[in-house]
Amino acid sequence: MPLAASDSSPTASPLLFFPRLVQWQRSHGRSGLPWQGTRDPYRVWLSEIMLQQTQVTTVLGYYSRFLERFPDVRALAAAPQEAVLALWSGLGYYSRARNLHRCAQAVVEQWGGAFPASAEQLQTLPGIGRSTAAAIAAFCFGERISILDGNVKRVLSRLLAFDGDLASLAQERRLWALAQDLLPAAPSHDEMVAWTQGLMDLGSSLCSRSKPDCSACPGAGLCLASAQGRTAEFPVRTRKLKRSTVEWWWLLLRRPDGAVWLERRPAEGIWAGLYSLPTYGSRAEGLAAFGGEPALRREHEALRHALTHRDLVLRPLELDASALRQDAAGPGPAAQAAPGLWVRRQADLDLGLPAPLRSLLERLLPA
DNA sequence: TATCCGTGGAC
DNA sequence: TGTCCAAGGAT
Known part of the structure; x- marks a missing residue:
């Protein structure tokens, strides 16, 4: 049965998204942020924790002050918790600061001062969950593993027209598996860096919550939601926040x-x-x-x-x-x-x- | 699984 | 003014 003329559903493989996004990140993505251009797990880890639920512009000042005071993981581990909370003051979600401190001590005491080099091991540390572990592993070690933060949920749920309710942990795991499936069999370290950064850059720029710029998107021609004019419908999330x-x-x-x-x-x-x-x-x-x-x-x-x-x-x-x-x-x-x-x-x-x-x-x- | 945990920006 | 939500994790 021939496709109707009005059916504009992309037929190209979603696997094409990886090379397109990698190229787009290299030419249009963010490159000057202070935690980019390094593979030092301490610096990447610190940035990832600070950036949890927190916008980039808010983090910038805290990040530089923190690094100046605690230039490496041993300096942080040796500090009193009060000093860590003082530097975190105003950034919010203070369990991040307490876990950051505990994590630094664990890295020193259990790992000899060097962060473990796999997402699986990173995730055993305090304050490092699945997505943060994946980000550190991809940026620092080139591991073939996918993050799934708020940006990625938006980008990929649109790309795939994924209509599972992301308020459900089971649906989130489904999308995580789909994200992993978008990776090529053997990506290089540089590709994993560009891909991971590209997902976040795309989500924070073109693929914004409202009024995404689909015409300039590296996913054009691949994105199901865009082809169907349904970008506003994704991601699906039933919110039940009771204040x-x-x-x-x-x-x-x-x-x-x-x-x-x-x-x-x-x-x-x-x-x-x-x-x-x-x-x-x-x-x-x-x-x-x-x-x-x-x-x-x-x-x-x-x-x-x-x-x-x-x-x-x-x-x-x-x-x-x-x-x-x-x-x-x-x-x-x-x-x-x-x-x-x-x-x-x-x-x-x-x-x-x-x-x-x-x-x-x-x-x-x-x- | 549902709830808790900060703050500030965007609309 | 209210609502959503931003590089989530712990319990």
């Missing part, structure tokens, strides 16, 4: 000299391991912990801060700390004293701080 609102009372304990008391947050949960203000679930509870109503100086305007699953309403209560204990253990009753410190000026804020708190303290403390 909730949480109200936190922040105690702004101020000494007569203006200093503010910060405490380290617990090792799990939101902002784990960062410094923050003493936090309570109600106004009464917070006041009761530090002198009650007579100590109250001012109720600051509430700050609203959006996290992925939660909207935080932060209510700072400024208390007069002059009547409270002010020894090294902190201002509260010794029994509930958490590790913490007084900060007097902005120069004291070289700490792991949640973004909204850094913003608040930069307004309150003198330079």
Whole structure:
């Protein structure tokens, strides 16, 4: 049965996509990013962790500061966790920083300071999942293995008109297998670098979420979604993000000299391991912990801060700390004293701080 | 499997 | 203003 004239479905093999994308990456892809042009696993690994769920422009400054402070994996492994969190402060998803630190220590202690050279082994390390392991292995060791990040899901689901729901782990695994099938039998190291980078470059430029530029795409003539005019339908992902609102009372304990008391947050949960203000679930509870109503100086305007699953309403209560204990253990009753410190000026804020708190303290403390 | 974990940019 | 989501991983 002959094809109808209106049927514009590509008939070329999707295997042609590999050489086309490799060529496109070399002529049109990104090449000047600070973590490109190296096969040093430490630098590639650091960039991949920072880039998880984080845009390139956000990462650039953090990456250079981090490398300057920790030039190699041994320097990072030897640092205190607090120093790592301080450099990560503001980048978000702080479990990445804690796992980064643990990973560096594992590389030193279990691998003699050299990252293992296969995706399978890399994936056993803290904070390195399947996609990050594949990226490091492809970039640094030329391994024939496919990444599958947000960009690749968009590019390949369109190329193949893959209509599985990527909210499902099973469908994600299917697409991962298809991605692996697009690789030639024996790609060179350079080809794996260009292919891996090309998938991400294409997804972040031509094959954008809205209004992709299919005419300039190296997948033109191969891409099923484009041929069918259905790019907006891919990738398929049923989202079921349920947001909730949480109200936190922040105690702004101020000494007569203006200093503010910060405490380290617990090792799990939101902002784990960062410094923050003493936090309570109600106004009464917070006041009761530090002198009650007579100590109250001012109720600051509430700050609203959006996290992925939660909207935080932060209510700072400024208390007069002059009547409270002010020894090294902190201002509260010794029994509930958490590790913490007084900060007097902005120069004291070289700490792991949640973004909204850094913003608040930069307004309150003198330079 | 579903949920949790930050922040900022794009639309 | 709200929504999506960006080089995801851990539990």
